[in-house]
Each structure stands twice: as structure tokens, then as C-alpha cells.
Amino acid sequence: MQMRATVLIFLTPLAVAAQTAPTFRTSESALRQAQTATQRQDSTPSINARAGSKEAAPELYQGESADVGPQLILVEKQRRLWFEAGVDTQYYYTSNLFLTEKERIDTDKGPTESGILLTTAQFAIAPEAFLIGPGEYSIRAGYRHQTYLYGLEKTSSKLDDFDFDVSSTYLNHRYRLPSGFAFSLGSEYNRFLSHDAAWREFYAEFALTWGVEKSFGFGENHQVVLAYYGMNHFTHTDPTPTTNVNDRIDSILSLSWSWQFYPRVLLQPFYRIQQVHYWRSNDRDDLINTMGVSIAWYPTDAVSVRLFTSYELRESDDEFVDDYHKLDAGGGLSLNFRF
Numbered sequence: 001m002q003m004r005a006t007v008l009i010f011l012t013p014l015a016v017a018a019q020t021a022p023t024f025r026t027s028e029s030a031l032r033q034a035q036t037a038t039q040r041q042d043s044t045p046s047i048n049a050r051a052g053s054k055e056a057a058p059e060l061y062q063g064e065s066a067d068v069g070p071q072l073i074l075v076e077k078q079r080r081l082w083f084e085a086g087v088d089t090q091y092y093y094t095s096n097l098f099l100t101e102k103e104r105i106d107t108d109k110g111p112t113e114s115g116i117l118l119t120t121a122q123f124a125i126a127p128e129a130f131l132i133g134p135g136e137y138s139i140r141a142g143y144r145h146q147t148y149l150y151g152l153e154k155t156s157s158k159l160d161d162f163d164f165d166v167s168s169t170y171l172n173h174r175y176r177l178p179s180g181f182a183f184s185l186g187s188e189y190n191r192f193l194s195h196d197a198a199w200r201e202f203y204a205e206f207a208l209t210w211g212v213e214k215s216f217g218f219g220e221n222h223q224v225v226l227a228y229y230g231m232n233h234f235t236h237t238d239p240t241p242t243t244n245v246n247d248r249i250d251s252i253l254s255l256s257w258s259w260q261f262y263p264r265v266l267l268q269p270f271y272r273i274q275q276v277h278y279w280r281s282n283d284r285d286d287l288i289n290t291m292g293v294s295i296a297w298y299p300t301d302a303v304s305v306r307l308f309t310s311y312e313l314r315e316s317d318d319e320f321v322d323d324y325h326k327l328d329a330g331g332g333l334s335l336n337f338r339f
Contacts, residue, residue, distance in 0.1 A: 027202055037146070081127070087122075088118075088334040091115065127139065139173050140170070145166070146168075147165050164202075166190055168190045170189075172209070180214055182215070183213075184211040191204045206234045213228075227255075248277060270291070272289075286321070292328075306333075312328070
């Protein structure tokens with residue numbers, strides 16, 4: 001069983017009203033939705049079949065190995081793989097679409113609830129890891145495109161006015177040691193596009209990422225991953241007056257446990273704490289706590305089906321920024337191929 005854990009994007013939101021360009025609040029909501037979804041996809045464990053090894057042949061009679069030595073079956077080594085491609089679809093419910101604080105809302109309805117349909121397609125140049133010194137080095141460079149559709153279960157809500165796409169290019173380096181430590185360094189460029197007639201860009205960012213992970217294996221079916229991830233966002237937000245108000249640094253600590261309790265079925269509870277420092281916005285600091293669990297079934301190495309739920313709370317030291325809590329729950333289907 002092989003696991004992987006990874007990184008991602010975040011922010012905050014006003015009241016829902018039909019409009020042609022996203023407000024600051026809806027922009028922040030879009031950013032948080034995108035970061036949460038990417039974290040959810042990247043932290044999903046994967047099961048990969050081992051290949052290209054020599055396996056010991058079973059003895060024909062007791063003591064055969066002592067008579068003639070161990071006999072080996074040569075398993076044909078697969079050709080080297082250089083690329084990966086995948087599509088992912090999630091449909092989930094969120095209890096607080098625009099990340100609002102209930103006490104600040106002048107209505108009895110409370111925060112806005114919605115269903116969200118998220119579709120992701122990506123392609124990457126991702127050669128298999130190769131040895132450098134005591135560890136394995138890998139590199140991934142690719143393009144990812146995501147589409148977020150709101151309120152499909154109730155079109156009269158006009159939440160589809162806030163539908164958006166995210167276009168991303170990324171580069172990531174990773175070095176993994178036999179001790180279970182892994183180090184990563186990367187960059188990505190993200191563009192957020194509204195679904196208006198002009199497909200207007202309402203937010204863009206260049207981000208530098210880094211991370212350290214430590215994996216602990218317990219038997220064949222359990223793995224615990226303790227990780228730290230950092231991300232420095234250099235941003236541009238439309239409309240003005242302050243285009244770089246969302247420049248910030250994320251510092252994330254996460255703890256996850258993956259348990260294969262049945263063949264090709266994995267359970268993964270997790271806890272994540274994220275400190276967000278807005279270094280251009282009056283030194284604003286947010287603290288986000290997220291806890292949740294997912295269960296994934298892998299009918300083949302290329303296909304996964306999963307259910308997930310998470311609960312999130314944010315506290316900010318800026319009195320004009322909402323402290324909120326929200327519940328997400330849903331399911332997803334992924335197809336991933338290497339070639």
C-alpha cells in the first residue's frame with residue numbers, strides 16, 4: 001500500500017445578490033473553495049501495484065531451495081512511464097457557501113447553503129522517481145483546470161451567478177528518503193475566471209510552495225503522515241482599489257491516518273490547522289481548523305470512488321473579517337492514468 005499526502009489555496013465573503021462581477025466576499029469564498037478542494041484531492045491516498053520485481057518461485061517439494069538454491073521468477077519490467085492524466089468529479093454540500101458569520105447576518109435564514117459540482121481535468125509530465133543519493137527524486141509539471149457550479153439543486157437561487165473556473169499551471173519537486181521523510185518545493189500560477197460573457201479574470205496569483213512530511217507505517221495496512229506545508233501567495237485581485245490585498249503566507253500542519261481495513265478500501269481521518277498571515281492587509285492573521293474523514297474504494301489502480309465530510313472553523317484578528325464555521329459532505333469519482 002502506497003500513500004501520498006500533499007498541499008494547496010484559501011480566503012473570505014457579503015450577502016448573495018445577482019451581479020456581473022464577484023465581490024470581495026465571493027472572491028474570497030471562491031479561493032477557499034478552490035484550496036479546500038485541491039487539498040481534498042491531493043490528500044486522497046493512492047494504491048499502486050508493484051511491478052518490475054523478481055519474485056521467489058514456490059518450492060516444488062520441501063527442501064528444494066536447500067538442494068538447488070532459491071529459484072526466481074523473472075517478472076517482466078514495465079516500460080518507463082513519463083506522463084499522467086486524470087479527471088475528477090465531486091458533488092458536495094456546503095453549509096456556508098460565502099463564509100459568513102451567523103451573528104452578522106440580518107436575516108433568519110443564516111448562512112447560504114448550496115450544492116457544488118466540481119469537475120477537474122489535469123495533465124502532467126511526471127517521470128518515475130529516480131535515485132539521487134540515499135533517496136528518490138521526482139518532478140511534476142502540468143496543467144489543471146477546474147469548473148465550480150453552484151446551486152444546481154435549486155436554480156431559482158441564482159447562485160449560478162457565482163460559477164467560476166480555475167486555470168492552473170504548476171511545477172513540483174519532491175525528494176523522499178527511506179526513513180519516511182519527504183521534502184517538496186514548487187510553484188504554481190492560478191487564474192480565477194467568472195462565468196460572465198467575457199470570462200473575466202477576477203483573481204490571479206503566483207505561489208511558491210514548500211513542505212516536509214514524515215510517514216510512519218504500522219504493519220501493512222496502517223500509515224500515519226505528519227506534515228508541514230507552506231505557501232507564499234503573490235496576488236492580483238479585480239476590481240481595485242487594492243489589487244494585492246490577498247498577498248499572504250499559509251503555514252499548515254496536518255495529521256492523517258490511512259487504514260486499509262478491507263482490500264482496496266481505505267479510511268482516512270485527518271486534522272489540519274492553518275495559519276494565514278496577510279502581510280499586505282494590516283498584518284491580518286487568520287486561524288483555520290479543519291477536521292474530517294474520507295473513505296475511498298479503488299476497484300482498479302486507475303479508478304477511485306470516495307465519500308468525504310469535513311468541519312471547518314475560522315477565527316480572525318481583524319474585527320471586520322467574519323469568524324465562521326461550515327460543514328462540507330459529498331462524494332467523488334476519479335480516473336487517473338500513467339503512460
